[in-house]
Amino acid sequence: MTTPDLTKEQIVADLESMLGKGKVITDAEELKLSSIDRFRRFEGFHGVFRMPIPAAIVMAESSDDVARVIEFANQNLINVVPRTGRSATEGGLETAVKNSIVLDGSRMNKIVSIDIENMQATVECGVSLQTLDDELQAMGYTTGHSPQSKPLAQFGGLVATRSIGQLSTLYGGIEDMVVGLEAVFPEGGLTRIKNVPRRAAGPDIRHVIIGNEGALCYITEVTVKIFKHFPDSLQFIGYTLDNMKTGFEILREVMAEGYRPSVARLYDVEDGAYHFSHFAQDKCVLIFVTEGPPRIAQATADAINEIIAKHSECVAVESDLIKTWFAHLNWDPSNLIEERREIVETQNICNTTEISANWSVINEIYEVCMERVRNEIPDLTLLGGHSSHSYLNGTNLYFVYFYDVKNQQPENELDDYHLPIKKIIVEETIKRGGSMCHHHGVGKHRTPWVKQEYGSSYYILEQLKKAYDPNGIMNAGTIYPLD
Secondary structure (H helix, E strand, C coil): CCCCCCCHHHHHHHHHHCCCCHHCCCCCHHHHHHHCCHEEEEEEHHHCCCCCCCEEEEECCCCCHHHHHHHHHHHHCCCEEECCCCCCCCCCCCCCCCCCCCECCCCCEEEEEEEECCCCEECCCCCCHHHHHHHHHHEHHHEECCCCCCCCCEHHHHHHHCCCCCCCHHEEEEHHHHHHEEEEECCCCCEEEEEEEECCCCCCCHHHHHCCCCCEEEEEEEEEEEEECHHHHHHEEEEEECCHHHHHHHHHHHHHHCCCCCEEEEEEEHHHHHHCCCCCCCCEEEEEECCCCCCHHHHHHHHHHHHCCCCCCCCCHHHHHHHHHHHHCCCCCCCCHHHHHHHHHHHHEEEEEEEEEEEEHHHHHHHHHHHHHHHCCCCCCHHHHCCCEEEECCCEEEEEEEECCCCCCCCHHHHHHHHHHHHHHHHHHHHHEEEEECCCCCCCCCCCHHCCCHHHHHHHHHHHHHCCCCCCEECCCCCCCCC
């Protein structure tokens, strides 16, 4: 990316002249906090900010605001970091370039329409998922999308990071829910993809936008499918078992037989003990939730129990215990302050890396990654994993790891622990044909492997950047490695 000619002061003055001072934030503390996301929270909690501090935060209030800022940035070669709910975990919101503009869409928070006849809802990018789903559920409908970040996440970021929710085995990922989009491109301005159920008029251009992580464009509006909501028909199924391999075999059979539970999860011993200590000591845990019209929910539950009954090592868990767990899945925003206090006091932190792979290699990836991390990484206090999103041809793995940061320099947390763990998991997954990233996005910290991830198809990804962001002003260092 070319260095901008404008100084920080000139950038701020031009933005204030263009949009008004009320939309331009220059508070020094807020700028520091906006240079990182949750990937560097250990450093941030200790007051260490190593990324270049942005010139300003722009609080856009309309698609026109977004278009004007991006046009200005493109003309002056200024890096723009798009954001909405600020729940990113892979460095996608880091300001990798000096004097960046952080373009925040959280004030664009209108529900444009809820269209029951066509089973879709249209929202601005800053509408929170919780807000829309609460309104829909009051009407007897749902988005079907429920990531842990649901109370915080907003639609622009959900679509940009190719988000997935905890009910994905039934409803799919965000890419399965998006009907149409509006976005701003540096060279093309405001662009709209109309809302239709399907089309075969060339490539599906929605997918240029979905998952672009702000590296190609800024998403301003989203239309998603909605579904009938049947909260009273949920069936909760839980079993303990001896090993992950059996669990993967059961997950595969459920999917191959064509059953669609909303939740299908398998926890290993350590991760299981962390979440289910009251009943899962020294055991893996297998969980299913079924939902939908009552007869479908019940039939799906019965069929899954029949499959599990063929495996004698599986022992049933009282359904109310699974129901209680299910009710407390999502983040509670009020706990974020407690998280900061606890990390600073204990110097112990939890991070995750999620991948996906075919059924034929998933257990091998699990075993080799667990062995390598245990042998190569010091100061671990928990190392576990779980599968939480399954498909006809494979599943994901969510590695969870806690470690004590022994070195007193906060910036060493990444280099001594987090990045080496991520490197092991990513490399072993790619080696076996899996994907290094299932749903949190590439961000800025998986870019060293993006060419290996794509192989010969990297050409297609590379050409998208050249075509849609030729000046490289969109979220420099995200998805596409910086030189």
